[in-house]
Amino acid sequence: MANPDLELKAFVSASGSAGTLGAGDRLKDDFGAEIVAVEALECPTMLYNGYGEHNIQGIGDKHIPLIHNVMNTDIVVGVSDQATDRLNLLFTTDEGKKFLVEEMGIDAEIVMNLCHFGFSSICNMTAAIKTAKALNLGENDVVITVATDGSELYESEKQQLLQSEFNSDFNMGHASEIASTFLKEINTEHLLQLDEIGRERIFNLGYYTWVEQQGVSVEDFDARRDQKFWDYLHTMTPAWDNMVEEFNDQTGVTV
């Protein structure tokens, strides 16, 4: 049964298309959740207007997606792919799992299930913890985030890292170092609580992609500053749901 004392404080999602982040609009309307957009620290488009390559697959395409409601976003967080790559080793190697159970005392069943977190899932979880720390959240405060996909998709990446960084000899000492650096010491670095100037700065960055490169009119681009635009868009979602269902019926996809 739901605990009536629980309060939703934040919705955290890394942004690829920013489709998932859209759930934040609803969670803010209904529960007052802060909306937290996450990106790879190695390609910090929102945080630092930066650029670069990273290995958190599925997120961050070096632009601000057209469907990202930037002016409703409250916090931006950068998570390093150093953390996601290495926590993936901690969560999925025999030595890593042994360390988590035997040295950190984490329940074996929980540890067994950590394989369900792929890179962007680990990124989301790390950002959720950073958010909870930055907002000084307590035991009755809830943060929602998403486990996007599982680690089994990234087996070749894992083997590559094991070979290049650990000479294929990953041990409990390595697991301990990873846990200390990337789990126990998760901090509030590279986290920005946005004010209006911060939101404007990120919103305006989208101009170059959408207006200059993709031919969206300035009027259509600017309309997205106003929450009424998004409120109107939300009234269309039942019709979109029907279209998705129709498509699935026609193509035999069941959900």
Ligand SMILES: Cc1ncc(COP(=O)(O)O)c(C=O)c1O
């Ligand atoms: C593995 C993974 N993580 C995160 C995302 C980002 O989700 P969204 O596109 O809804 O922002 C995607 C998107 O395809 C993905 O494939």
